[in-house]
Amino acid sequence: MATKTITVDQLIAEYAEPIAGEVGYDPADYDATAQGLATLLRDVANELSSMDQTSEWLQDAAADLDAIARLGDDGPKAQKLLKRIDSTLYEAKSDLELC
Known part of the structure; x- marks a missing residue:
């Protein structure tokens, strides 16, 4: 069985x-790269409570995407x-949709 890439x-x-969209940001304002996605995720996390599990996710x-940007x-x-x-991100998206 082939592994999904x-x-x-x-x-x-x-x-x-x-x-x-959950916090009113436009992803088009960010580069379509690993680093751009990491920046977007950090910006969204900053809009959420620091005690929120979604913010941690x-x-x-974002930290893992920084590694991908290097690798x-x-x-x-x-x-x-x-x-x-x-x-x-699946968990974070699902959690945000429940809010």
């Missing part, structure tokens, strides 16, 4: 708009990080 572009397409995903988004280490980011 995740890219930064896929993460941006799936998560940037719904997460940014966004900060964690690139190919290779086994990067894929492991991208899968973790995907899971984290």
Whole structure:
């Protein structure tokens, strides 16, 4: 069975708009790169309570995206990080939609 490959572009397409929209940000104002997504996530996290679990998830995903910006988004280490980011952003998006 083939393993699903995740890219930064896929993460941006799936998560940037719904997460940014929860606090009134426009993802088009950010670069469509790992670093741009990390900055967007940090900005959204800053709008949330620092005690909020969603804020922590966004900060964690942003830190992992910083590593992806350095590593690139190919290779086994990067894929492991991208899968973790995907899971984290899924949880954050779901939590924000419940609010």
